[in-house]
Amino acid sequence: MPHHNHQTEPRRQTSHPNGRPGLHQLPAAAADLLLLGDLTGRYAAGSYSRLGSDGRTVVPRGDRQGAAEHGHRITAAIACHVARAGGTVDELIRLLLHPEHEGGRHARGIALRSGETRALDYIRRVWASAEAAVGSTRLLESRHQAHEVLAALRDRIETTPWRGARGRTALRVLRAHLTFAETAGGLLHHASERQTAEEAGISRTTLRAVYETVLKPQGWLRRLRAGHGREGSTWYLDEGSAGRAVPAPPSRFRTTQYPPDPALEEWHIPETAATADIDSTVIGRLMGHDAFAHCGLGSAALMLIGALHARSAQTVGELVGTSSVSRATVYRTLQRLAEYGLVHHHGETWSLAPRALEGIGNGLPEAAGAPRPRSANGWDDVAELHGTVGIAARRQVLHAAERAAYRARLERLAEHRSRAVIIVRDGHAVLVPAPRPDEISSAWHAPGGGVLDPVTGCPAADWRVATDGRLILITPADQRTYNELAAAHAEALSEWNSAA
Numbered sequence: 001m002p003h004h005n006h007q008t009e010p011r012r013q014t015s016h017p018n019g020r021p022g023l024h025q026l027p028a029a030a031a032d033l034l035l036l037g038d039l040t041g042r043y044a045a046g047s048y049s050r051l052g053s054d055g056r057t058v059v060p061r062g063d064r065q066g067a068a069e070h071g072h073r074i075t076a077a078i079a080c081h082v083a084r085a086g087g088t089v090d091e092l093i094r095l096l097l098h099p100e101h102e103g104g105r106h107a108r109g110i111a112l113r114s115g116e117t118r119a120l121d122y123i124r125r126v127w128a129s130a131e132a133a134v135g136s137t138r139l140l141e142s143r144h145q146a147h148e149v150l151a152a153l154r155d156r157i158e159t160t161p162w163r164g165a166r167g168r169t170a171l172r173v174l175r176a177h178l179t180f181a182e183t184a185g186g187l188l189h190h191a192s193e194r195q196t197a198e199e200a201g202i203s204r205t206t207l208r209a210v211y212e213t214v215l216k217p218q219g220w221l222r223r224l225r226a227g228h229g230r231e232g233s234t235w236y237l238d239e240g241s242a243g244r245a246v247p248a249p250p251s252r253f254r255t256t257q258y259p260p261d262p263a264l265e266e267w268h269i270p271e272t273a274a275t276a277d278i279d280s281t282v283i284g285r286l287m288g289h290d291a292f293a294h295c296g297l298g299s300a301a302l303m304l305i306g307a308l309h310a311r312s313a314q315t316v317g318e319l320v321g322t323s324s325v326s327r328a329t330v331y332r333t334l335q336r337l338a339e340y341g342l343v344h345h346h347g348e349t350w351s352l353a354p355r356a357l358e359g360i361g362n363g364l365p366e367a368a369g370a371p372r373p374r375s376a377n378g379w380d381d382v383a384e385l386h387g388t389v390g391i392a393a394r395r396q397v398l399h400a401a402e403r404a405a406y407r408a409r410l411e412r413l414a415e416h417r418s419r420a421v422i423i424v425r426d427g428h429a430v431l432v433p434a435p436r437p438d439e440i441s442s443a444w445h446a447p448g449g450g451v452l453d454p455v456t457g458c459p460a461a462d463w464r465v466a467t468d469g470r471l472i473l474i475t476p477a478d479q480r481t482y483n484e485l486a487a488a489h490a491e492a493l494s495e496w497n498s499a500a
Contacts, residue, residue, distance in 0.1 A: 030081035033074065034095060037102035043073040064496065071106025075123075078103050079130035089127045096123060146186045153187075153237060154178060154280060158310070161276045161324035168299035168324075170214035172200040173207055175284040177221060181237050188224075192232035194399040201288040201392065229410055277322040278306035282357065290383035293391045297382065300325050300333045305342075305352065313349040340382055 026034070038044060048066030061069065075096065082092045096104030097111065097119070111119035157178065162171040176199035181189045197207045215221040219238050227233040283306045291297055300323075307323040308314060314322065319330050334350055337343040342356045383389045422429050444465075446452045451463035464472040 026081055026085055030078065030085075033081075034078055034101050034103040037105065038070070038074050043077060044070050047073060068106070071109070072126075074103055075106050076126055076130060079123075079126045080134055083127070083130045083134045089124060092127055093120065093123050143185050147182075149187065150178070150182055153239060156239060158278050158280050158306075159275050162303070163324050165299065166210060166214060168303055169200075169202060169206060170210040170220075171280070171283070172202060172287045172299060172302070173210050174215060174220055175280050175287065176200040177235060177237060178280070179284055180235075187237040188234070189237075190227075190232040190234055192227050194402065195232060198392070198396055198399065199288055201292060202294075203395070229407070275321075276307075276324045277310050278303060279310040280306060282306050282309045286357075286379075288392060289379050290388045290391050291379045291386070293383070293386075293388040296386040296388040297333070297336065300329050301337060304330065304333055304337070305357075308343065308350065308352045309357065312351045313346070314351075315348050316350070319350065 032039075047070040048061050048063075060066075078096065079092055082095070095101060096107040098104060099108070107119055107123055110122055157171070157174060162168050173196060176196050177189070177191065179199065180191045180196075181187055184190070193204050193207055197204045200207065211221065222236045222238060223233050224236055225234040283302045286292060286305065287299075287302055292299070292302055303323040303325050304319060307319055311322065316327065316330055316334070319325070319334075320327050323330070325333070334343060334345075338345060342353055344351050344353055380389070444452045446459045449465050450459045451465055452458070453460045462473060466472050
């Protein structure tokens with residue numbers, strides 16, 4: 001399970017069924033979860049929905065499936081608490097199967113329906129997963145410690161070379177998620193694709209591409225749960241590849257920094273250095289501006305500004321290493337920035353203008369007597385010169401329209417409505433609602449609740465019409481009436497709720 005970003009409370013000692021004190025101690029929140037269950041609904045989020053077969057859409061689960069998923073999440077959380085406290089699987093079994101512990105209701109339900117052996121096997125599988133999760137994660141005991149982890153991750157991001165246009169775009173997406181994580185106070189955070197695209201200043205198509213080709217394969221970002229309705233997706237920031245083998249990107253994403261064959265007497269190592277040195281905070285504050293859109297200054301200018309803000313007075317060769325931008329692109333981008341008065345050239349070194357970043361909270365001190373270049377309003381002028389003014393605003397309007405259409409679609413699905421037909425009669429528009437798929441035309445109704453065959457016009461012996469207009473198939477194996485079937489369903493549902 002991911003990091004826990006809550007303040008640890010005084011530990012409470014739990015009791016075993018025989019009344020003796022437990023062999024381990026649990027935090028108060030874990031003890032409450034075990035004794036009282038999920039009173040706050042923290043583990044219910046996402047239990048009653050799942051990803052569809054396409055991996056993108058979200059479909060609702062049935063109430064019975066959702067309750068089972070909710071119970072499994074509670075069981076897994078308790079197992080992680082016990083494993084983190086140094087307990088054993090036998091202690092977990094005793095805690096979950098105790099009849100007065102509400103948190104073990106799911107495990108006891110399995111024992112009641114399928115037998116104690118099946119329940120014990122289930123608990124052991126959960127325990128094995130909990131041990132693996134606890135062994136590969138660390139417990140964040142305070143918000144201050146969570147911010148320390150985020151600061152270490154930011155340092156790692158700033159020293160990682162992001163080569164090529166696709167790598168620089170991936171940095172923008174990762175920096176947007178880091179901003180969301182810093183607001184949430186931990187590596188686990190929530191964000192929608194549209195929200196991330198607006199923060200990074202890119203399109204949703206580009207966002208998905210860099211997530212699938214860079215961030216996900218290299219272990220920087222994981223989506224734990226897809227968003228649904230008004231809830232964004234659940235994301236988890238990680239520390240990157242850290243020595244793991246990273247699959248090579250597709251050939252169309254390769255640049256001249258990665259020569260195809262050393263035998264062709266190309267350079268045998270990437271042109272850029274193995275480490276970088278940029279200020280990602282400046283990049284995070286500038287990347288959503290229209291001036292850095294795809295047809296504007298672009299991501300290469302962001303990387304150079306971040307590198308020069310982290311360390312001023314660098315040569316072109318040094319910028320190639322610190323910004324992970326190829327030499328030709330560095331020359332071309334520096335000339336463009338110099339035209340707008342954003343960088344200054346002193347001999348062989350380049351530096352940011354004293355007030356180039358004014359207005360975003362990261363301005364450099366102005367030298368005495370130095371001429372004042374363009375201020376923060378200059379970014380708008382740059383966007384106007386490149387014809388990118390209004391891209392961010394248009395993207396936000398488009399996303400707002402998509403959100404409205406998506407929520408309207410969800411409301412229609414919740415109400416089981418279908419598209420209506422509008423006909424014009426005597427000059428007036430008449431709204432004709434479409435029939436539901438489980439309803440039949442009134443022309444098919446036969447006397448006595450029967451159904452007429454639409455082909456032959458004769459009554460169909462195996463079909464009946466219920467009082468709500470739905471079809472009922474009466475098979476030779478089941479000759480019960482609709483009322484008998486409804487009563488049997490209500491009885492089975494009652495038995496299930498009692499067992500659960």
